[in-house]
Amino acid sequence: MTTATVKAYGATASTEVLKPLDIQRRAAGADDIKIDISYCGVCHSDIHTVRDDWKGSTYPVVPGHEIIGRVVEVGDNVNSHKIGDLVGVGCMVDSCQTCSSCEQNLEQFCEKGATFTYNSKDKHIEGSQTYGGYSTSVVVDEKFVLRIPENLDEAATAPLLCAGVTTWSPLRHWKVKKGDKVGVIGLGGLGHMGVKFANALGAHVVMITTSPEKGKDAKRLGAHEVLVSKDQDDMKKHQGSFDFILNTIPVGHEMDPYLGLLKIDATMVLVGAVEPLKPFHGGSVIMGRKRIAGSLIGGIKETQEMLDFCGEHNITSDIELIDMQDINTAYERVTSNDVKYRFVIDIKSLK
């Protein structure tokens, strides 16, 4: 198979910082789209994978699954996009397309295993793996290429591809609607999108945070109320009153206090903590028939719906734009929760 050398940034070991390296991209096949990358968001998962926190990292790791760019080449069978289109690629670049999950537009749960945008086995290049968007271009099957509304700010659109759909999908799946009281726990890359979406869907949005100083910004982003979870009196006041809680906390944590906030039959959905949670009390769900659930990104169809909704409602992420060369400092700042609310790499700096 013909390949082309492409500039990228990646890590060669879990203990190494990111540095420039060359990777091979396949030539566009009949079903493929070649994208000239303009922006790529920085997701906490990028850092986990670079540092092998979840094990299973194969080096070099070239992260990046919030990719925005322009179509520069299309294969013969491609009819969804044309040269010059503004497009995006999220967390997945392939799936079996035939299993029951794929048939339900839940490619993220493909029974054969979805091919993720980086650190997955590459179906197209024997013995190789996928490399993400910290690079100048990428070649992707058209089924995994998203249409980006042209009215949106390009750079600020990048995080929609992961942080956006990760919060959108549960809000939609659990049918959050006008007038629902929705809690969003944690105001980071995921949480700030959760607040924007829940607001745009007409919910009464309560930002639930340990940090009272985040309240003002939460309200600017669309929260109607702020609930400081360390304030016992305030927590008691909101007891049993939430229709839905989106929990974006990225690490293990106590769940009982949050479960106490739910109404009867209501659900708290975990989207951040791919980690062991702290023990919760069975009574916290038995009393009130409450539910804890999880949600992982979203399918391609749902991602497109989210992007179209963002186009209509003019929703993007709040970002800090950085050069590729600043990535290691950015990682430190993400780790210490010092970013409002997502870093996006200007890929021009890599070209």
Place this chain on the structure above:
Amino acid sequence: MTTATVKAYGATASTEVLKPLDIQRRAAGADDIKIDISYCGVCHSDIHTVRDDWKGSTYPVVPGHEIIGRVVEVGDNVNSHKIGDLVGVGCMVDSCQTCSSCEQNLEQFCEKGATFTYNSKDKHIEGSQTYGGYSTSVVVDEKFVLRIPENLDEAATAPLLCAGVTTWSPLRHWKVKKGDKVGVIGLGGLGHMGVKFANALGAHVVMITTSPEKGKDAKRLGAHEVLVSKDQDDMKKHQGSFDFILNTIPVGHEMDPYLGLLKIDATMVLVGAVEPLKPFHGGSVIMGRKRIAGSLIGGIKETQEMLDFCGEHNITSDIELIDMQDINTAYERVTSNDVKYRFVIDIKSLK
């Protein structure tokens, strides 16, 4: 208010065994039914309350919320039951009847707090509390008195009032249907009813147990398969294949292995462990959008539906009948999980 002295068995402190004592019952009011008790089931909650395991016990505690008996007196407003009828009383004897939970027939989640059959504040006798079915008679508001199908064995019907509805309610609420693959974890008082109900609802029932020796009995009760949870290979074979899991384990336990058995979007419902669970991994629900939920007994309407279903399908509990005087030995045997599958007290022995 007129009261009558009634023979009962109860505990005067958390460290005491149960012994004979006299309690006061109110005279039947206009909305009340007086029941001559014939049988009362022994639930694990009885023991927890006697021993103050959940705190909040007020002594004397007279347990018993699986009550079967005959109507001996009815108030002027009563039209649901008449003298001589075979009736039952479960875990609740009063609720506000006006809150949103009560309006949805979920009296167990009454916003004002349901009055439980024992160890709850008694609305009818100032300064007193409710006393349960380890006694010769009881007076209960007609709304909390259930009709018992006459074709069923009286004694074996008693445990339906708690163990029955506790397992029936989640199977119905999560709409278990013909052909669903349903797991029941734990083969005790709750689990053996879960197996019978899931089978009667047409599901493919898998008994999930740590004890291979329970397999034969599980099949007799209605399980189609037995999955020994300590057998790693067998657990792997059933991975991602369950539509629903009813988890009756009464103590804190690891949940990750069981969550792995669920299909995408499927739910495991806890009905036994009113205790801190062991930590589970966020990935166990995030991957596959799975759910952990809880369920508490069931409402009065649902309890009646369950009893009618039992009448039609001739379903009762498997019981060991004991005399009131044997209760302390029975408690020891319940605690060491040595009962098939529910003790029922023959109240004749108390009269």
